[in-house]
Amino acid sequence: MYVAVPRFLARGTFQDDCKDIVGISQPSVSKIIDAVCTVFCEMRSEFIRFPTEEELSVVKQKLYHLSGIPNCIGVIDGTHIFIHTPSGNIEVMFVCRKGGHSINVQIVCDAENRILDIVVKWPGSTHDSFIWNACGLRARFVTEPPSGWLLGESNSNI
Numbered sequence: 829m830y831v832a833v834p835r836f837l838a839r840g841t842f843q844d845d846c847k848d849i850v851g852i853s854q855p856s857v858s859k860i861i862d863a864v865c866t867v868f869c870e871m872r873s874e875f876i877r878f879p880t881e882e883e884l885s886v887v888k889q890k891l892y893h894l895s896g897i898p899n900c901i902g903v904i905d906g907t908h909i910f911i912h913t914p915s916g917n918i919e920v921m922f923v924c925r926k927g928g929h930s931i932n933v934q935i936v937c938d939a940e941n942r943i944l945d946i947v948v949k950w951p952g953s954t955h956d957s958f959i960w961n962a963c964g965l966r967a968r969f970v971t972e973p974p975s976g977w978l979l980g981e982s983n984s985n986i
Contacts, residue, residue, distance in 0.1 A: 878902075878936070878944045878965060881975060888976055890939035901976035902936045902944050906956040909933055909948075924952030934959045936978060 879887050884901050891900040908930035914922050922929040930952030936945040945965045950958070960966055 876943050876946055878968075879938075884975060887938050891979075894939045895979070897979060899976040900979050901974055902938055902978050904934065904936045904960075904978045904980040906932055906934045906959065908952055918951070921951040921953050926952075928952070932956070932959060934963060936965065 879901070887901055888899060891903070892898055908924050908926060908928075910928050910930045911922065913919060913929050919929070922931070924930040924932065931948060932950045932952050932954045934945075934947040934956065935943055938944055945963075947959055947963045
C-alpha cells in the first residue's frame, strides 16, 4: 500500500495513477501520502543537517579527494522543480526563467550526495542569490563563520 508514496513523490504522477497500481481509493492514497510526508518532515533533522566543525574535516577530505579543491565544506546549487500551473494572482510568481511554473530549490550536498541543507519554499521567479541571502544557513555562517567554503556556480551570484 505504501508503494504509492514513493511513486507519487518520485514521478509527480497523479494520485489516481497511484491508486490504480495498489488498488485503493484516491482519498486513501491522499491520506497515506499526507501521513508519510508528515513523518518525513518530522524526521528531517535526523537526515538533513549541516555537519559539526568536527565532522567538517571528513567532509573536506572527501570533497578534496573528489574535486582537488581544498577546504571545501559543501557544494551548493539551485534547481527548479516544475509544478502544475497555480491558480489566481500568484501564478506569475511561479514562472521561472525556463518558461514553466516551478519552485526554486536550493540544496547543499557533500561528496557522497547527502543533503546537508535544503530550502524548498520560493517560487520559480525567485533568484538564487535572494534564496541564499534569505536562508538560515547563510545567517548561521554570518554569526558562526565556517572553517571552509561552499562550492557553487560562478553565475549563481551566491
